[in-house]
Amino acid sequence: MESLKAYNVKAKFQKVVLGVADIYRFVRKVFKQFFSAPLEIRETAKQFYNVGNRSLFLVTFTAFLVGIVFTKQSRPSLSSFGAESWLPSLVSQAVVRSLGPLITGLICAGKLGSNIGAELGSMKVTEQIDAMEVSGTRPFSFLVVTRITATTLALPLLVVYADIMALLGSFLTVAILNNTGFMLYFNDVANHVTYTDIFSSLIKSFFFGFAIGVVGSYAGYNAENGTMGVGKAANTGVVISMLIIFIIDLLSVQVIGLFR
Amino acid sequence: MTPDSSSAKHSSPSLEGRKTVASVRDLKKSFGDRKALKGISLDLHESENLVILGRSGTGKSVLIKCMVGLIEPDDGAMNVLGFNVRTLTPEQLNEMRLQIGFSFQSSALYDSMSVRENLEFPLKRNLRIFDQQKLDGMVMDALQEVGLKDSVDQYPAELSGGMQKRIGVARTLILKPKIMLYDEPTAGLDPITSAEINKLILQVREKYGTSSIIITHDISCARETSDRIIAMVDGRNKAEGSFDELKNLKDPDLEPFFNY
Numbered sequence: 245m246e247s248l249k250a251y252n253v254k255a256k257f258q259k260v261v262l263g264v265a266d267i268y269r270f271v272r273k274v275f276k277q278f279f280s281a282p283l284e285i286r287e288t289a290k291q292f293y294n295v296g297n298r299s300l301f302l303v304t305f306t307a308f309l310v311g312i313v314f315t316k317q318s319r320p321s322l323s324s325f326g327a328e329s330w331l332p333s334l335v336s337q338a339v340v341r342s343l344g345p346l347i348t349g350l351i352c353a354g355k356l357g358s359n360i361g362a363e364l365g366s367m368k369v370t371e372q373i374d375a376m377e378v379s380g381t382r383p384f385s386f387l388v389v390t391r392i393t394a395t396t397l398a399l400p401l402l403v404v405y406a407d408i409m410a411l412l413g414s415f416l417t418v419a420i421l422n423n424t425g426f427m428l429y430f431n432d433v434a435n436h437v438t439y440t441d442i443f444s445s446l447i448k449s450f451f452f453g454f455a456i457g458v459v460g461s462y463a464g465y466n467a468e469n470g471t472m473g474v475g476k477a478a479n480t481g482v483v484i485s486m487l488i489i490f491i492i493d494l495l496s497v498q499v500i501g502l503f504r
Numbered sequence: 505m506t507p508d509s510s511s512a513k514h515s516s517p518s519l520e521g522r523k524t525v526a527s528v529r530d531l532k533k534s535f536g537d538r539k540a541l542k543g544i545s546l547d548l549h550e551s552e553n554l555v556i557l558g559r560s561g562t563g564k565s566v567l568i569k570c571m572v573g574l575i576e577p578d579d580g581a582m583n584v585l586g587f588n589v590r591t592l593t594p595e596q597l598n599e600m601r602l603q604i605g606f607s608f609q610s611s612a613l614y615d616s617m618s619v620r621e622n623l624e625f626p627l628k629r630n631l632r633i634f635d636q637q638k639l640d641g642m643v644m645d646a647l648q649e650v651g652l653k654d655s656v657d658q659y660p661a662e663l664s665g666g667m668q669k670r671i672g673v674a675r676t677l678i679l680k681p682k683i684m685l686y687d688e689p690t691a692g693l694d695p696i697t698s699a700e701i702n703k704l705i706l707q708v709r710e711k712y713g714t715s716s717i718i719i720t721h722d723i724s725c726a727r728e729t730s731d732r733i734i735a736m737v738d739g740r741n742k743a744e745g746s747f748d749e750l751k752n753l754k755d756p757d758l759e760p761f762f763n764y
Contacts, residue, residue: 367614370610370612370615371608371609371610371612372612372613372614372615374569374574374608374612375606375608375612375613375614375672375675376614376625377574377601378572378574378601378604378606379601379602379606379625379626379630379675379676379679380598380599380601380602380626380629380630381625381626381629381630382598382629386629
């Protein structure tokens with residue numbers, strides 16, 4: 245019984261190691277094709293538009309609400325210390341450093357990770373990818389590299405947009421509760437958000453985008469077992485992307501801490 | 505040339521003196537514990553329609569997928585159009601694939617593209633043709649071949665199974681392949697549509713002189729389209745000859761096909 249348990253653990257460990265090696269090969273192929281194959285500008289632009297189009301409404305809505313909620317919840321604590329005027333500083337740093345990238349990353353992981361996984365997964369199980377392969381049309385470059393490039397480039401832009409929306413939500417709350425002016429609020433924000441905050445947020449979101457693209461594409465491109473495989477690919481695209489986003493966030497906090 | 509035209513006649517010309525365009529020797533492939541191919545061999549001659557007849561799950565599709573490099577075999581040799589398939593670089597593999605048309609069992613049309621876009625796709629990506637007038641001409645010519653000119657702006661989901669198969673054939677014909685591989689061309693189709701597909705296969709050979717391998721378990725497809733049949737049982741060659749020769753063998757493994 246014990247040896248069977250040990251065997252199962254060993255088999256699972258082997259599966260994880262093989263999976264990691266396979267993802268490594270996949271990422272290496274992405275870079276190789278990105279730099280060697282002809283640029284798929286039109287398809288990348290189309291995917292870039294899709295990424296923005298699919299996520300914009302959710303990002304707008306969620307970021308705006310987060311700005312309102314975070315401001316409302318922080319205000320009583322700051323008031324009790326008589327530090328209500330620090331509200332724009334607190335909110336802006338929280339939004340730019342962490343909340344903006346994290347919320348955008350998680351929304352995009354849910355929306356795009358599943359979408360890419362399901363889209364490529366259904367193409368795989370209906371032999372559309374094989375059909376592209378046998379007609380010599382380089383499906384990896386056309387389907388995978390373009391999607392990963394699009395998510396990698398789009399995420400930083402979406403994060404900037406989400407930051408603005410969250411700050412607008414926060415301003416609206418402060419304006420209603422404290423009668424604070426637009427210029428006063430955003431001057432305070434500008435005085436407390438540093439270039440390090442902005443660049444670290446952008447670099448972090450760049451990696452978020454890359455991770456979402458890679459995980460979704462990998463899951464979809466390797467889908468098997470019919471419609472069940474498509475569901476699994478979509479699910480993997482979401483769950484693993486989210487997990488990786490939290491890991492990248494944690495690592496980035498450690499690295500950025502060295503520069504502050 | 506439309507599938508229901510009566511111009512195509514099934515002739516079984518002698519294969520003597522004809523060049524071999526593809527040969528497979530002792531090909532083996534396993535998936536885990538399951539041995540799909542246990543040492544199959546074949547020769548395909550110029551302008552020949554070779555039918556691989558066998559029950560589902562005997563490894564027929566695996567065989568042709570190995571021939572185009574979609575599946576890596578475990579052992580054996582394959583030479584297709586002078587290319588040693590097992591030792592090709594990705595560039596050489598692409599060069600070989602451009603000369604082979606593969607009609608998938610599921611048709612494998614790109615469902616996010618219209619019929620026109622499906623047919624334009626290999627032209628744009630392989631032959632780098634972007635002149636819309638030229639593309640339109642080539643697309644309409646290919647659709648004319650399969651009798652579906654009116655479906656040019658429809659999407660795959662709007663087409664019947666038989667129409668999808670014909671569009672799939674048109675998409676491969678547009679690159680003027682030297683070898684056509686048909687994977688279960690009549691599977692899931694009614695007898696009338698199946699007869700149309702059989703005629704189309706013969707017409708393709710008549711017009712372009714292509715050599716074809718037709719994978720099927722449909723005895724009427726085998727009778728209508730074959731110059732020669734290889735019967736495959738349990739991943740191996742069981743018998744070889746013309747339709748009548750195989751019918752008269754009275755082999756217990758083959759009799760169920762002919763008595764059905």
